[in-house]
Amino acid sequence: MNTSSTPTDLPVTSAAVLQRLAKLGIHRRFDLILHLPLRYEDETHLYPIADAPLGETVLVEGEVTHHEISYRPRRQLVCQVREGESVLHVRFLNFYPSQVKQFAVGNRVRLLGEIRHGFFGAEMVHPKVRVVTDGTSLAEALTPVYPTTAGLTQPSLRKLIASAMGTSELSDTLPSATLDALNLPAFDGSVRLLHNPPPDVPQRALTEREHPAWQRLKFDELLAQQLSMRTAYRARRDKSAPVLTSPGTLARQLLAGLPFGLTGAQQRVLTEISQDLARPYPMQRLLQGDVGSGKTIVAALAALHAIEAGYQAALMAPTEILAEQHFLKLSAWLAPLGIEVAWLAGSLRKSEKSKQLDRVASGEAKLAIGTHALFQEQVTFEQLGLAIVDEQHRFGVHQRLALRAKGHSPHQLMMSATPIPRTLSMSYYADLDVSVIDELPPGRTPIVTKLVSEARRDEIIERVRMKCQEGRQAYWVCPLIEESEALQLQTALDTHAVLSESLAELKVGLVHGRMKAAEKAAVMAAFKANEIHLLVATTVIEVGVDVPNASLMVIEHAERMGLSQLHQLRGRVGRGAAESTCILLYTTPLSDTAKARLKVIYENTDGFEIARQDLHLRGPGEFLGARQSGAPMLRFADLEKDVELLEAAQATAERLLDQAPSVATAHLSRWLGSKTDLLKV
Numbered sequence: 001m002n003t004s005s006t007p008t009d010l011p012v013t014s015a016a017v018l019q020r021l022a023k024l025g026i027h028r029r030f031d032l033i034l035h036l037p038l039r040y041e042d043e044t045h046l047y048p049i050a051d052a053p054l055g056e057t058v059l060v061e062g063e064v065t066h067h068e069i070s071y072r073p074r075r076q077l078v079c080q081v082r083e084g085e086s087v088l089h090v091r092f093l094n095f096y097p098s099q100v101k102q103f104a105v106g107n108r109v110r111l112l113g114e115i116r117h118g119f120f121g122a123e124m125v126h127p128k129v130r131v132v133t134d135g136t137s138l139a140e141a142l143t144p145v146y147p148t149t150a151g152l153t154q155p156s157l158r159k160l161i162a163s164a165m166g167t168s169e170l171s172d173t174l175p176s177a178t179l180d181a182l183n184l185p186a187f188d189g190s191v192r193l194l195h196n197p198p199p200d201v202p203q204r205a206l207t208e209r210e211h212p213a214w215q216r217l218k219f220d221e222l223l224a225q226q227l228s229m230r231t232a233y234r235a236r237r238d239k240s241a242p243v244l245t246s247p248g249t250l251a252r253q254l255l256a257g258l259p260f261g262l263t264g265a266q267q268r269v270l271t272e273i274s275q276d277l278a279r280p281y282p283m284q285r286l287l288q289g290d291v292g293s294g295k296t297i298v299a300a301l302a303a304l305h306a307i308e309a310g311y312q313a314a315l316m317a318p319t320e321i322l323a324e325q326h327f328l329k330l331s332a333w334l335a336p337l338g339i340e341v342a343w344l345a346g347s348l349r350k351s352e353k354s355k356q357l358d359r360v361a362s363g364e365a366k367l368a369i370g371t372h373a374l375f376q377e378q379v380t381f382e383q384l385g386l387a388i389v390d391e392q393h394r395f396g397v398h399q400r401l402a403l404r405a406k407g408h409s410p411h412q413l414m415m416s417a418t419p420i421p422r423t424l425s426m427s428y429y430a431d432l433d434v435s436v437i438d439e440l441p442p443g444r445t446p447i448v449t450k451l452v453s454e455a456r457r458d459e460i461i462e463r464v465r466m467k468c469q470e471g472r473q474a475y476w477v478c479p480l481i482e483e484s485e486a487l488q489l490q491t492a493l494d495t496h497a498v499l500s501e502s503l504a505e506l507k508v509g510l511v512h513g514r515m516k517a518a519e520k521a522a523v524m525a526a527f528k529a530n531e532i533h534l535l536v537a538t539t540v541i542e543v544g545v546d547v548p549n550a551s552l553m554v555i556e557h558a559e560r561m562g563l564s565q566l567h568q569l570r571g572r573v574g575r576g577a578a579e580s581t582c583i584l585l586y587t588t589p590l591s592d593t594a595k596a597r598l599k600v601i602y603e604n605t606d607g608f609e610i611a612r613q614d615l616h617l618r619g620p621g622e623f624l625g626a627r628q629s630g631a632p633m634l635r636f637a638d639l640e641k642d643v644e645l646l647e648a649a650q651a652t653a654e655r656l657l658d659q660a661p662s663v664a665t666a667h668l669s670r671w672l673g674s675k676t677d678l679l680k681v
């Protein structure tokens with residue numbers, strides 16, 4: 001969105017000031033009103049110098065009795081202020097001539113700062129100073145201190161905000177019955193209180209954002225988010241999608257041929273999906289399931305549902321390795337049922353590609369599997385009924401939009417192994433339906449995680465040798481080097497060379513992002529067939545790769561990787577019955593965040609718990625990453641602390657949309673203004 005071109009109702013004409021305000025996210029008058037203080041200064045109460053409490057910011061007053069610019073131990077302005085018998089020393093290490101003037105002997109000055117006991121007795125360093133005369137009154141409210149930016153002083157920001165408050169209609173968007181039921185104060189009073197709190201309000205309640213006025217603002221913000229997400233959710237019901245009903249014959253055939261039965265959780269999510277598919281409007285369901293929880297078979301069964309109903313299905317994966325693996329697996333599953341699968345990836349040769357495109361366009365292939373090449377312009381489906389996106393968190397918004405543009409409005413199933421904590425999915429994913437596979441298939445032995453210093457690399461190499469000699473296989477993951485792909489590739493090549501030499505009796509393979517697709521596929525096939533014992537890889541194997549015989553994983557420079565990435569990588573092992581180990585090699589010194597991350601991954605195997613802690617460490621903005629599809633980010637509410645408000649906002653949003661749509665619209669336009677058009681993604 002180009003905010004600079006939107007007309008602004010700010011009480012400002014200077015382009016420079018507008019630019020500074022924009023830096024603070026202030027584009028319109030209401031943004032000024034929502035620009036709330038970080039903290040407050042208390043200039044409502046004057047302490048006698050002798051009785052002022054130590055260690056907190058206080059306001060005191062006295063007469064200047066002395067000032068000098070001293071040069072020892074360094075240049076500084078040193079003053080003395082007297083009140084009765086008490087003397088306060090005041091020092092400035094940096095000062096302007098105007099400050100020297102303020103301390104003219106005989107002036108009465110009011111000082112705001114912290115008193116400490118220094119070498120000469122009571123002392124204040126760098127106080128805020130004001131020269132006073134007899135008539136100068138005390139502030140009646142706490143003085144707000146706002147987040148600001150260079151070139152915009154606190155007083156000028158205060159003036160702008162006060163003027164916006166003075167001239168704005170701050171009527172309530174919410175009916176008083178709603179507010180009473182939730183025990184929330186009026187909007188107008190709440191913002192006024194936060195900008196100019198009376199002196200008797202405990203500062204803690206303000207800075208901790210627990211005061212009812214804060215509760216009101218947080219509620220309004222959460223409500224705006226719920227309203228926008230739920231409006232998008234409801235809008236989908238006005239679109240039509242094919243009603244897909246199927247007696248489940250194909251699904252039963254497929255299941256009969258599998259060596260395992262579905263878990264209860266898999267059955268439950270399949271029922272949820274089948275019910276959605278039978279509705280006349282497009283499904284948009286997010287299927288969450290931890291790494292290894294068995295999402296692929298669910299995807300295959302959902303596709304069969306669409307196919308049996310006479311439509312096509314598509315399955316898109318973020319990497320060619322994963323897409324190809326899906327292609328091989330699903331082709332093998334579906335071939336006995338007489339269902340043809342097309343394969344589309346960027347690396348296909350032209351003639352092969354056009355053959356595959358024909359099969360999709362004619363409807364000969366009922367299922368198409370591929371990378372995002374599946375949704376490029378030349379691809380047309382005879383009749384697409386269901387689009388499935390695996391590892392959806394790896395795709396950006398644009399790719400998802402392209403996908404939606406294919407069939408009129410096909411049903412959509414998005415799968416993700418990055419579990420989203422409940423509060424986060426209640427807020428940022430409120431426009432989707434969510435299914436969760438909360439159970440792993442039986443018979444898995446838990447993965448043992450070890451943190452090992454890089455210094456003990458040789459021992460680890462020995463361990464790899466031993467495991468592989470026992471008939472197991474291993475992954476060796478090379479470090480992520482974000483700054484340079486070339487360097488990352490070089491590291492992988494070097495590691496491969498060194499390990500091949502040290503482990504001469506083993507077959508050591510290599511897979512990285514720069515290899516041709518066919519080469520990658522050949523290496524993966526050889527690894528799957530146990531012709532390669534140790535696979536050196538870059539993080540290209542992060543998602544989806546499934547080789548149950550691999551039971552050892554070594555991750556180099558684990559401290560550079562994010563939590564969800566580590567969890568995903570670790571999930572490549574522990575897929576069979578053998579006990580699996582994941583060794584995280586780290587290099588010291590470790591930063592505090594790296595330490596915190598490694599501790600979390602070491603102590604937890606449950607993806608939901610890891611995600612919860614990840615959210616805690618990073619905050620929602622970073623956690624969500626690519627999902628920031630215009631979903632309004634929360635500034636005031638805290639998803640960990642404000643669960644109750646979130647629940648209340650959720651219920652209120654539904655009620656308003658049902659019973660008072662005009663209230664909903666008014667609230668949305670106040671809170672989101674011109675941003676509402678971003679929410680349709």
Ligand code: ADP
Nearest residue numbers: 260261262263291292293294295296297441546
């Ligand atoms: P993910 O959810 O990470 O995509 P996969 O679909 O790759 O997981 O499944 C992981 C492994 O578990 C595969 O080898 C798959 O065949 C197997 N699997 C899936 N469901 C079951 C089940 N109900 N019982 C036993 N094994 C299963």
Ligand code: MG
Nearest residue numbers: 295296390544
């Ligand atoms: Mg998967």
